[in-house]
Amino acid sequence: MKHLHALGLGAVTALGMTALSMLPAAAAWEPTKPVEFIVPAGTGGGADQMARTLQGIIAKHDLMSTQLVVINKSGGAGGEGFLDVKGAKGNPHKIVITLSNLFTTPLATGIPFNWKDLTPVAMLALDEFVLWVNAQEPYKTAQEYEAAIKAAPDNTFKMGGTGSKQEDQIITVAVQKALGKKITYIPYKGGGEVAVQLVGGHINSSVNNPIEAVSQWRGDKLRPLCVFDSKTLPYTDKIQGDLSWSSVPTCKSAGLDVEYLMLRGIFMPPGVSDEQVAYFVDLFKKVRETPEWQKLMKDGAFNQTFMAGDEFKAWLEQSETIHKGLMQEAGFIAGN
């Protein structure tokens, strides 16, 4: 407000002058009212935590001139949130964070939307998946666990996961295919609950995201066997004994040829201008440089790939095809 006064002093057309003076300072588009940040999932989950951390970082470092308001719309496996954004054509004051349900929800439920109905902004990170067993089990490596599954009759082993016909179950189906044995999949509401059920011995394994199970690993209650990524994780801070995320082998190297990463990306409603998209790409680039974001990435052992523009669109295209193929094979596509 200071420069507003300085400019206005003595000027006859003070209002006009200040209006003009604001323009060159912010040539690009800027939000003029609070921005709604839709989370197509419930409170407390991975997407919600990330959204609330983003909200905190943006507020703390004053990265945006208006407020960012987090709103959870979790109905219909997130379909409610996506439909809301799809319906807000041309509204630049609304963004949505996605998880894999961007692809799986329309396929599994038939709720009418597709990522192409939204405007892709940026990929913030990719979430890893790790194969976990209870630390009291005798399996020290993924190979030993695979051998145990192969040696037992179908459905002896129980895999717990978050939600139904979503990422965890897709990975379970892929594991089944790779091993040639059926595994019973038991869906739970949240990743934290899955980890606790594994500690309690009510399931045999899980494919929890790192952040959901890391404290149980630190407490030596759970053991990570392998990570479903093409290369091992870069994080070398010690977590349990001498072990760190970087000491967890890839599943592929352990004879389990399954890879899966989950998108943590930002989208806007359809029909927004390139300028408006550019504003948010820039905003999230700034967020990525803050120490708080770096800490979140390290704590959750995220894959820190960042993408925007055509590169991001090409990735989405490819990822959609992969999901369609996996879900078709598993028989998860809604019949309509």
Add this chain to the structure above:
Amino acid sequence: MDMILDNFNHLYHGFGIASDPFNILLMAIGILLGVIIGVLPGLGGANGVAILLPLTFSMSPTSAIILLSCIYWGALFGGAITSVLFNIPGEPWSVATTFDGHPMARSGRAGEALTAAFTSSFVGAFFAIVMITLIAPLVAQFALQFGPAEKFAVYFLAFASFVGMSKEPPAKTIVSMMIGFALACVGLDMVTGQLRLTFGFTELLNGFDFLIAVIGLFGIGEILLTMEEGLEFRGKAAKIDPKVVWKTWKTLPKFWVTSLRSCVIGCWMGITPAGATPASFMSYGIAKRMSKNGKNFGNGEIEGVVAPETAAHAAGTAAMLPMLALGVPGSPTAAVLLGGLLIWGLQPGPMLFVEQAEFVWGLIASMYLGNIVGLILVLTTVPLFAAILRIPFSIIAPVILVICAIGAYTVNNNVFDVLMMMVFGVLGYLLKKTNYPLAPLVLAIVLGPSAEEAFRQALLYSGGAVSVFWSNGLVSSIMGLGVIAGIWPLIALLFAKLRGTSAQPA
């Protein structure tokens, strides 16, 4: 023994942290905000904490959790206010408080009901905190034994005790409960990931939110009934002064058995983690069965306020333990707090008590202080809240209606929900006129989805064999209790026959 002494040592340090003047100030602010949040239906503890969470990012984790947990205590206290005064439960666990709390307010005993509710809340919470202090590490182990089958058994016990212990005819209770189950089915089927009963309406994706149903059934339904009976509050003549508080306190020690039983039920349900709602219902049901004045429950019996409030708060507080020790939130508000913990860089789990002892014991000490500060704050404001009843109905009714509508809208930011609330209001009115109990319907909407989920998870595990519900001592004994509770009226009848006395309907 060493462990317990160790805990006391930690707690002593915790008090040092919590009694910092800045933290005490945060407690008072938190409680006041919480009470306001609790009073507004729909806003609720979980939403309130979620909205205020970003405010705490710049504080130290200990100060932040003190502020947020005090909002939670405040909301727990505040939920009782609207339940008693307007028959609108602000939170699921306040539903059982309306059964006797509201009739008391209508007969001019609002101050008494509120004092009893707040004091019982405090007693329940205090009991749970003492328990947390003493046996924190052990309890976490117990909670781990609860798989899907055990969880279902707990829900089954809640439903069964409601059918068996209710003074309404069991048939009407079951009908009402079944309507609730049917409503609870709408939306996404968690186990198959398929939509059901939405008939292509995107508005129904989310199913029927419990809060919408409760605001409509109780709040709007109550206004419709009152309108029919003449435009006035019956509690108008209520005379409130601070003496009421002392007078009520003098009568409360009489109910120590009910109180103690409710504390135990609450702690157990909070840890297992079934939550505060089944705890309050179960405690109310059992108190009604055991009390000398059981027949008068529902007409404004002070014991009917003591039982559910004590249990709900014991459970709400005890639910913090699995959250801290296991990372499993026992309530929606605890879930949001859990998100906060992660943002502050704390990993809830078995190691939290070891790695972040200062934080954990600071929080536990703040629970003691926060509840004392809370009790003083809400009690001093009882006359203020009770005075609301003296405002003419023609003024207060539209205000309640607006608050209900705002509450319904806030749940999902959805206008459709406001319409749904109206429909539920008419349904509530019709059910009341035909003497169907509303509580089983609400219980089914609240717990139905969780019960179904646990039931189907258990069956997936066992490959479809129902024997999984009798597969170990823990699950068998809970199921056994449930069956006994469910057929209690028949057992009572049998006993009466055997004794040769005239059969008394239960």
